[in-house]
Amino acid sequence: MDFSLSDTQQMLRDTAARLTRERYGFEARAKILTSADGFSRELWATFAELGLLGVELAEEHGGIGGTFQDLAIVLEAFGRGMVVEPYIPTVVLGAGLLRAAGSEAQKSELLPRLAEGKLFLAFAHGEPKSRYSLTHVTTTAKSGADGYTLDGAKAVVLGGDCADVLIVSARTAGKPDSQDGLSLFLVERGAPGLKIRGYPTVDGTRAAEVTLAGVRVPRSALLGPEGGAFPLIQQAIDRGIAALCSEAVGNMQALNEVTLDYLKTRTQFGVPIGSFQVLQHHMVDMYIAHEQAKSMAILAAGRADSSEAPARTKAISAAKVQIGRSGRFIGQWAIQLHGGIGTTMEYSAGHYFKRLTTIDRTFGDADFHLTRFATSNAA
Template identity: 60%
Template structure:
């Protein structure tokens, strides 16, 4: 496995880190979260102008034609800055699915607009009763002449309130828990019968509950094979889990740096608290946890696009388990070493911990991935 960054990856990392450093201070972030959009449209356009939205988009569709290892360095920088823009939902999950399963016409319509910052996507797959079971789909799509009519509900859909286009999973045959019979459809968020109720998550990002009542879409809206979308969904969620691992390591890195600086500057009993050996030991544990997480991150990046589903599942689950555990060590340690200030909304340390806590639950929590890894 290659650990050194390529010239392209170094450029992408420096670009993303500079953007976060110059444009995403804590006070600016609070204003963005409090805005009606919940993200910065101006910053999103800047992402596009710098080429950060088209990293994995093929060159034929106005992208850079890179791989997941290229986008990983951007995701880590976004994690360092606690960026709330819908990068995961649009670029990793949405555009990734269209690139993997779309027809040439669908790719020509969607991917250039994503790369150009004109269109955001959201994957509407999870349902109120599904938890982490990707085969649990109650939403239905029935054939009606030259159309499909979709009915159902989707839960905690990341980035749905700002997305112009939804990728909706629906059952076109079989029973609720069947692996076969699931299909994907491209649905305009403003289409008749689509209801979106947005809400903030604990980590300040937006999600939404979606209702679909008699939503009519043409046959051209079918994304990928009829009745055979589950492998595509599983691959997309594994890529999403790997992306979250990248963000988590970035957040841990930033939180450790913040905590170390605090230990050096916070004085108690006439000297910096970082002089106390017990606190040094705790800080050392946090740094070790970050390094353990980073070593497993390379495994996740290497296998995010693995065609062998079983090998991909094993690698992603192993990485997610270790990174979840490391995040807990770093998050708890940072809060305890900072003391009461880390519990306030006015200081960024607690926001890092909230993001790391949310990541642990997303795309499968620790128990889920332990179980999946043991199943082989």
């Protein structure tokens, strides 16, 4: 298999790497986190200018017609910089669902605005009691003469507090844990009966709790087939996991570099502590863990858009397990090798570890995906 980058991929990598290096240092990121939005709208506009928001979008919608592998390269660079802008909620989950299920009218209306940086999306699917289940949906959508009425609650909606449009999953039929009867709806911010409560998460990104009380939407708000949205939801989450895997790889690499630099400069007994053989061995183990994670992230990126759901979910789960294990191993040893400074808010190591920990828990932790992998293997 050829792992060399195409000219477009090389351009994307260089662009994203230069942007995070020059505009997204640790101190700059800290200032962004204290802003009212919790992210930089100025940088988001820069993402749009550089074409980073339309990597997968068709040219007629303002994109460059790329693939998920192209998107993964950008996400790895963003992982190195711990970018907090809602890139995965809007570009991966939101745009991905619109591309997969939207009508031509919906795509033409929303995707160009997204590519221009003028539209934020969020996928409101998880609920307070659903944990990692994709089928446990109790939010309902009742059909009427002029549209649908939505009632329910969504939890930990990534990027939900800044979203201009929410893609909401709801039941038009079926029982709470059934794959049948799930539908998707476009709900605009400010709709009567819609309440969004945003908050920062432990890693610096933002999420929201969403309540829908008699929210009415027209029939044109239906995204995809009524009652047949489960395959779309499943693939959207698989794509989200693959995106997190790519981001985590960049995060791990940056954390390894920070730790190695610390071992080279911190002295004890008159010599750099990096000269101690036992610490060198730990760094080698951390490097191996990163390489293992990188290999699995490449696998996940290659399978993210596969239409063969069983093979795709199996590969995605395998990658998520390795990402969780590698992230925990690298994060824990990075803190150990740094000592007390590694846990301070003024130093980057602890922030990288927080992000890796959050990635492990998002869309299913390593234990959950190990079980899913084993179950699919048995089947």
